[in-house]
Amino acid sequence: MTLRLQLAASNVYTALMSTLRLPGRFESLPKIGEFVVKAARAAGLDERAVYAVELAVDEACSNIIDHAYGGEGIGDLECEVSWQEDKLIIILRDFGKPFDPEAIPDPKIGVSIDELKPRGVGFFLMKKMMDEIRYSYTPESGNTLTMIKQKLST
Amino acid sequence: MTLRLQLAASNVYTALMSTLRLPGRFESLPKIGEFVVKAARAAGLDERAVYAVELAVDEACSNIIDHAYGGEGIGDLECEVSWQEDKLIIILRDFGKPFDPEAIPDPKIGVSIDELKPRGVGFFLMKKMMDEIRYSYTPESGNTLTMIKQKLST
Amino acid sequence: MDISITEYKRCDVVKANGRIDSSTAPQLEEALNSIIEAGRYKIVFDMSDVTFMSSKGWWVLIETQKKCKRYKRGEIILVKVNPNIRDSLNLVGMGSYFQMFDDLTAAVGSF
Amino acid sequence: MDISITEYKRCDVVKANGRIDSSTAPQLEEALNSIIEAGRYKIVFDMSDVTFMSSKGWWVLIETQKKCKRYKRGEIILVKVNPNIRDSLNLVGMGSYFQMFDDLTAAVGSF
Ligand SMILES: Nc1ncnc2c1ncn2[C@@H]1O[C@H](COP(=O)(O)OP(=O)(O)O)[C@@H](O)[C@H]1O
Ligand SMILES: Nc1ncnc2c1ncn2[C@@H]1O[C@H](COP(=O)(O)OP(=O)(O)O)[C@@H](O)[C@H]1O
Numbered sequence: 001m002t003l004r005l006q007l008a009a010s011n012v013y014t015a016l017m018s019t020l021r022l023p024g025r026f027e028s029l030p031k032i033g034e035f036v037v038k039a040a041r042a043a044g045l046d047e048r049a050v051y052a053v054e055l056a057v058d059e060a061c062s063n064i065i066d067h068a069y070g071g072e073g074i075g076d077l078e079c080e081v082s083w084q085e086d087k088l089i090i091i092l093r094d095f096g097k098p099f100d101p102e103a104i105p106d107p108k109i110g111v112s113i114d115e116l117k118p119r120g121v122g123f124f125l126m127k128k129m130m131d132e133i134r135y136s137y138t139p140e141s142g143n144t145l146t147m148i149k150q151k152l153s154t
Numbered sequence: 155m156t157l158r159l160q161l162a163a164s165n166v167y168t169a170l171m172s173t174l175r176l177p178g179r180f181e182s183l184p185k186i187g188e189f190v191v192k193a194a195r196a197a198g199l200d201e202r203a204v205y206a207v208e209l210a211v212d213e214a215c216s217n218i219i220d221h222a223y224g225g226e227g228i229g230d231l232e233c234e235v236s237w238q239e240d241k242l243i244i245i246l247r248d249f250g251k252p253f254d255p256e257a258i259p260d261p262k263i264g265v266s267i268d269e270l271k272p273r274g275v276g277f278f279l280m281k282k283m284m285d286e287i288r289y290s291y292t293p294e295s296g297n298t299l300t301m302i303k304q305k306l307s308t
Numbered sequence: 309m310d311i312s313i314t315e316y317k318r319c320d321v322v323k324a325n326g327r328i329d330s331s332t333a334p335q336l337e338e339a340l341n342s343i344i345e346a347g348r349y350k351i352v353f354d355m356s357d358v359t360f361m362s363s364k365g366w367w368v369l370i371e372t373q374k375k376c377k378r379y380k381r382g383e384i385i386l387v388k389v390n391p392n393i394r395d396s397l398n399l400v401g402m403g404s405y406f407q408m409f410d411d412l413t414a415a416v417g418s419f
Numbered sequence: 420m421d422i423s424i425t426e427y428k429r430c431d432v433v434k435a436n437g438r439i440d441s442s443t444a445p446q447l448e449e450a451l452n453s454i455i456e457a458g459r460y461k462i463v464f465d466m467s468d469v470t471f472m473s474s475k476g477w478w479v480l481i482e483t484q485k486k487c488k489r490y491k492r493g494e495i496i497l498v499k500v501n502p503n504i505r506d507s508l509n510l511v512g513m514g515s516y517f518q519m520f521d522d523l524t525a526a527v528g529s530f
Contacts, residue, residue: 026442033438033471051471051503058473062441109512113485118478121511125474128510180331187327187360205360205392212362216330263401267374272367275400279363282399316528318429416528417427 017082024065024094025072032061032079036090039081043088044151053088053149056129059122060092060145068096068143087131088149095142101135171236178219178248179226186215186233190244193235197242198305207242207303210283213276214246214299222250222297241285242303249296255289311339319350319419321412325357328365337368340384344375349382352415356388366402373405383407387415422450429530430461432523436468439476448479451495455486460493463526467499477513484516494518498526 020035022028036057040050061077069075078093107121127133132148174189176182190211194204215231223229232247261275281287286302309332314321320343328336343351351372355361369384376382385407389397397403409415420443425432431454439447454462462483466472480495487493496518500508508514520526 026440029440029442030438033440048503048506051507054471055473055503055507058440058471062473062475065441107511110515113481113488113516116481118482121474121477121513124511125507129507180329183329183331184327187329202392202395205396208360209362209392209396212329212360216362216364219330261400264404265401267370267377267405270370272371275363275366275402278400279396283396314525314528316525317530319528321524321528413432413524413527414425414427416524417425417430417432419428 017080019078019080021076021078023073024069024075024077024096026062026065028077029058029061032077033058035079036081039083039090040088040149043083043149045088045149049149049151052129053090053147056126056147057090057092059126060147063122064092064094064096064143067099068094070096086151088151090147090149092145092147093142098137098143099135101133171234173232173234175230175232177227178223178229178231178250180216180219182231183212183215186231187212189233190235193237193244194242194303197237197303199242199303203303203305206283207244207301210280210301211244211246213280214301217276218246218248218250218297221253222248224250240305242305244301244303246299246301247296252291252297253289255287309335311335313339313343315348316416319352319416320348321352321354321416323354323357325359327360328358328368329360329362330364333362333364333368336365337371340368340372344372349376350419351376351382351384352387352412352419353384354387354412355390355393356412358393359390361390361393361396363400366397366400370402370405385409385415385418387412420446422446424450424454426459427527430463430527431459432463432465432527434465434468436470438471439469439479440471440473441475444473444475444479447476448482451479451483455483460487460489461530462487462493462495463498463523463530464495465498465523466501466504467523469504470501472501472504472507474511477508477511481513481516496520496526496529498523 018039020032022031033054037050037054040053045053057079064077065072075095080091082089101123104123106124126147130147131150134146136144172193174186176185187208191204191208194207199207211233218231219226229249234245236243258277260278280301284301285304288300290298309324309326309328311322311324322339324336340351372384376384387409389408394403394408420435420437420439422433422435433450435447451462483495487495498520500519505514505519
């Protein structure tokens, strides 16, 4: 298991930045969840916002494994958290295939259950849960998804 | 409400004898229950035996109201507890009509539910719950039911 | 003694607390009869908070059981019977007339 | 994640704990499918110990609901849904596909 922690977990509360790198497998998700929950609490987010961050990050990482890598065990997942006075910033990096976030349609809401197509709510949730989402790709640094949660967000 | 306590309830733990007199009404039963439970605990009975005493006394008092007095509010019920090193003695007194304990048949056990006649287990229970039961009647002192629970009874 | 009745799709849950003796048994009887009179014969009696029960209470349960089981239309099930109450019921052979469950959900789920 | 299934007369209660995410949702799917494959379509999902649920878990519940409701043969009911999970389900309009109960006994009793 690849696990690189730039700053030990116990230091997370005084750190300005902390990074966790894990194999792109679903079993890494609880570890990444724990890591961002700690960071979100350290940033002073309330428990509702902490859950929002945990959910958005989980959906994003699951998408990376499913869509960017196209399966488990293909490449690593890197999660970097950093915080500023008023916000928590989470950066997810992978080296899978790039995508166009603008091309992902929002899911239909309010349809009958039989009309629901499985999939297609993860990205919508990420946008709803976070205050800001940015995506960029370069061949050198791969896919970079930046998600920002304001401390005083509603 | 007639309530005569020869020794205050808080003294019950050092008392050798304590008496409670209440109107012969069903609403007196919880008070008598509380009184004998305290006495049984003070006597050092285990919780199983304490429950046995509470149940036997409740059945006996209920019978006095139902059968000796033939109804509620006719006469008083007196409950005297006293304890000796190895046993708790409970004496119930009433001035209703006397009865012959020998003439009360034991209930049938193991019959089908439809063959069960309502009533007729209270006296059986009293005998089962206590180690000894004595009954006497004199016109001066009325009906006296003495029930004894040994501390080391099984 | 407080008595509550919760009506579920297939059964009613009756819950009482404290002492069931000659003074409170009629209250229990009334509650159980109100269910039977409504044509409902599947009853769960949640006894988790019943600390004492004299034979007057038992007769109420026996009469209810008879009415419920008539025409095989139902049954009263007892839940979380205090061990002292259970022992005294068994002493006179009355424990055998009732199914006893330790779990309320399981009792409701049995109907 | 641990999953238990308790079979009652009219319904099955499924209980899971911890996180339901992409790694554990398949386990939940398997448990729910095993009930449906046994020809039982009335399911209570006790979520009192589920602390996290991603959309992968929700899809499992949606697919289960579709199968259970087909031919009006049943339904999956959710019990004690953590408020965070409930909020996120509602955010995408998925909360409306499920009855949610706060009490396990009431959910079992509703079948
Ligand atoms: N990290 C990613 N890399 C490549 N494609 C993605 C990524 N995230 C999302 N997508 C595309 O957007 C679609 C919608 O994603 P999402 O809303 O998360 O739902 P789901 O993953 O359940 O399909 C996906 O089916 C996929 O085509
Ligand atoms: N204290 C009493 N005074 C007069 N008769 C009594 C007394 N206790 C019991 N009996 C008689 O014995 C019968 C059986 O009593 P018991 O076993 O307690 O059942 P129940 O009171 O339910 O009938 C009563 O029906 C009554 O005829």
